Amino acid sequence: METTKPSSRRAAKAAAGAETEFYSPDDYRSDDSVAYLMRRLITVFASEVQQELDPRGLTNAQWVPMYKLHLGHGSTAAELARECQLDAGAMTRTLDRLEAKGLLRRVRSSQDRRVVNLELTDQGREASGHIPQALCKVLNAHLRGFSHDEVELLRSMLQRMLDNGIGCQKDRENT
Template sequence: MDDSLHYLIMANQMLVQKALLYKLKDTGLTIGQPKILDYLSRHNGSNQKEIARACFLEAGSLTTILNKMEEKGLIRRQILNGNRRSFHIFMTEEGKKKQQLVSEAFSEIERKAVEGISKEEMEGFLSVYQKIYANLLDEAGSSSINKKTDQ
């Protein structure tokens, strides 16, 4: 196993993704949908630009995912304040049920991930990881990563 930071970040993300998809295999949810439901659970009614930015998705990819979610009855799009250029996304009752399953799956994965780690170790890790996130977000802000989702 490679102990470099970039490898561990990438490997952990893939392991979480695989575990999540395994736990949700009987729900009909596909890649990208759990992350959007998780975001909407805290930001229901967000517009597509906000969702794309928060979920680190390209606008085109988000549109494809949202179309499938709408077909499954998980979300509904709504125009607010007469602005026809911006749809706001709301979870349906079915979407809220699926989101609850997503939340439970994330909780199980997190419990397993932090097994054997003390509260103090976890607090220290989160503090450092938040700094890494801020540094990378700053770097992304000066690169094309965020500029594509801002269009």
């Protein structure tokens, strides 16, 4: 008689559409979890991006808001904090460091003196211009050996997981 591991049985049932729960407390192992693998991947990815951007003097905490500013995704500290999913205090500290490095400046709005806009300096624009190159280099290294179809499938599956997670958040907010 052939024995099958519980996780293999669940996977077979799920593939047949009979079950949508892939994890069970009875046999859960964090190192087999998709979330654990994604977290490890993000950690390794961030470390590699840090190595690429270190010569530019940008840390992981700094390149994201720099790049968002470069793309025009936020012009105030509050907008940038929302875009980067950071609290206002953490964003202010990051912006203080970027300003001290001469990479951005705070400029009071001429229309509303209460508003302080953020602008990249020439040095900041030059530094942020290197971010896409670093990201592409690291992403391509991580995707080495994948076909175009596999990358698209991976991207679509991750997007589905993200959509499911956002749906869970909305459901929780509505209860």
